[in-house]
Amino acid sequence: MTANEGWMIAGMMAVTFGIRYFLFALADRIRMAPWIEGSLKFIPPAVLTAITLPAVLLPKGDWQVSFSNPYLVAAIAATAAGILTRNLLATIAIGLAAFFAYRFVL
Amino acid sequence: MNRPESVQKQEFLSGARGTFPLLLGALPFGLIYGAVAATSGLSMAAAMAMSALVFAGSAQFIAVGLVAAHTPVAIIVLTTFIVNLRHMLYSATLLPYLKNLPQKWRIPLAFWLTDETFAVTVHRFQKNDSSAGKHWYQLGSSIAMYLNWQFWCFLGLVLGNRIPDAQSWGLDVAMPVTFIGMIIPFVKTFPMVVCVLTAGAAALLTLAMPYKLGIVVSAIAGIAAGLMAQRIVNARKGALQR
Numbered sequence: 001m002t003a004n005e006g007w008m009i010a011g012m013m014a015v016t017f018g019i020r021y022f023l024f025a026l027a028d029r030i031r032m033a034p035w036i037e038g039s040l041k042f043i044p045p046a047v048l049t050a051i052t053l054p055a056v057l058l059p060k061g062d063w064q065v066s067f068s069n070p071y072l073v074a075a076i077a078a079t080a081a082g083i084l085t086r087n088l089l090a091t092i093a094i095g096l097a098a099f100f101a102y103r104f105v106l
Numbered sequence: 107m108n109r110p111e112s113v114q115k116q117e118f119l120s121g122a123r124g125t126f127p128l129l130l131g132a133l134p135f136g137l138i139y140g141a142v143a144a145t146s147g148l149s150m151a152a153a154m155a156m157s158a159l160v161f162a163g164s165a166q167f168i169a170v171g172l173v174a175a176h177t178p179v180a181i182i183v184l185t186t187f188i189v190n191l192r193h194m195l196y197s198a199t200l201l202p203y204l205k206n207l208p209q210k211w212r213i214p215l216a217f218w219l220t221d222e223t224f225a226v227t228v229h230r231f232q233k234n235d236s237s238a239g240k241h242w243y244q245l246g247s248s249i250a251m252y253l254n255w256q257f258w259c260f261l262g263l264v265l266g267n268r269i270p271d272a273q274s275w276g277l278d279v280a281m282p283v284t285f286i287g288m289i290i291p292f293v294k295t296f297p298m299v300v301c302v303l304t305a306g307a308a309a310l311l312t313l314a315m316p317y318k319l320g321i322v323v324s325a326i327a328g329i330a331a332g333l334m335a336q337r338i339v340n341a342r343k344g345a346l347q348r
Contacts (some may be wrong), residue, residue: 004179005152011183012169013159016190021216023197024204037202038336039329042301043195044225045292046328049302050309050321051164052285057310059279071279078283082290089127091290095283 074099110239117239121246124230128222129254131284135163136255138280139170140262146174150263157259161218161252165189191322196224200244203231207241215241218248225288296339301332 052075057063059071067073078095085091136157143153148170156166165186172182196219204212227244293302305328312320 001149001151001155005149005155008169008173008179008182009152009155009159011179012156012162012165012186015183015187016160016162016165016193017217019187019190020193020197020219021213022194023201024212024216025209035333036198039333040195040199041292042298042329042332043192043199043325044221044228045289045298045302046305046325046332047192047195047321048221048285048289049305049328050324052282052289053306053309054313054320055282058313071282074279074283075286078286079290082287086291088284088287089130091287092127092131092280092283095286096280099279099283 070099070103073102113237114239114242117237117242118246121227121230121243121248122250123246124226124243125222125247125250127287128226128284129250131280131287132163132222132251132254133258134280135167136258137262137265139163139166140259140264141266142167143170143259144263144266146170148173153263154256154260157256160186161255162186162190162193162220163255188319188322192221192325193219195325196221199228200224200231204241211241215244215248218252220248220251221288223247223251297332297335300335301328304328304331 056071056075057065057069059069064072074095077098078091081094082088082091085094139157140153143156143166144150148156153170156169160166160169168185168189169182172185197216200215200219204215207215223244226247230243231240289302292298305324308324308327309320312323314320315323
């Protein structure tokens with residue numbers, strides 16, 4: 001490992017742990033406003049959607065809104081599977097199967 | 107009645123079990139991370155140290171991509187900070203359940219806090235039972251995620267030199283598909299639908315923002331829209347009851 005790599009990892013570790021630990025460290029001294037507490041349940045779906053939608057519609061960094069985009073086909077299959085089965089593993093399996101079937105078989 | 111140790115063990119094991127589908131979801135990421143790191147110019151020791159010490163999948167991917175593009179260390183650290191800001195939102199959510207634990211619990215649980223462990227654990231904490239060992243559930247989920255990630259990253263690194271172009275296989279599709287499976291159980295109410303649609307639309311409108319900043323901005327837009335929709339729904343309910 002080079003010194004440069006060492007600094008990079010130390011820096012990444014410090015900011016990542018810092019972010020994760022900051023609120024836990026202050027736990028005793030923080031009281032949250034009711035509206036903040038009410039907003040917490042929206043955080044995970046909002047963040048996950050903001051990461052996922054661009055990854056599906058612009059898989060290689062360019063817009064690909066058509067059925068020739070296998071990432072979009074997989075996402076549609078996974079969404080349908082998720083709504084119907086309510087099972088995470090089945091959703092992943094059907095999404096991946098749709099992707100590879102579309103990409104390598106059709 | 108159960109002895110406390112057996113409750114703790116039970117919670118720990120059911121945390122690990124509850125995380126199982128997400129372990130499978132992380133498998134291809136770990137392999138791809140290893141494979142991509144192997145070809146990025148990063149040394150094997152550094153790539154493994156990153157998995158062991160940083161332990162943040164999407165930040166690791168982005169860092170490896172930046173290393174390959176000869177980006178300065180300071181920019182890589184800043185990008186990591188921004189990409190991982192969402193974890194502060196996670197720890198804010200878990201805070202009410204963990205704030206009475208001693209630091210020897212809070213430090214490791216913070217270090218191991220990932221999207222996956224958060225998604226699984228928050229459902230456990232929100233269940234209306236009086237178990238005093240729910241943090242053991244989070245510990246079980248955390249350790250399962252950690253060991254799983256180290257194993258697949260290592261295997262990906264070892265195989266990386268033999269599979270020269272893992273990303274062209276399209277294994278990166280595992281990420282959106284896994285996330286879709288994680289989003290759907292949340293979307294049960296009208297405000298949640300508004301939140302998700304707003305966050306998605308905002309993510310597409312903020313693509314031009316640098317350093318993945320659009321993700322943070324879009325999440326905040328989605329949360330605000332969800333809160334407003336909640337307020338409208340509550341006001342209507344109040345009007346009907348009067």
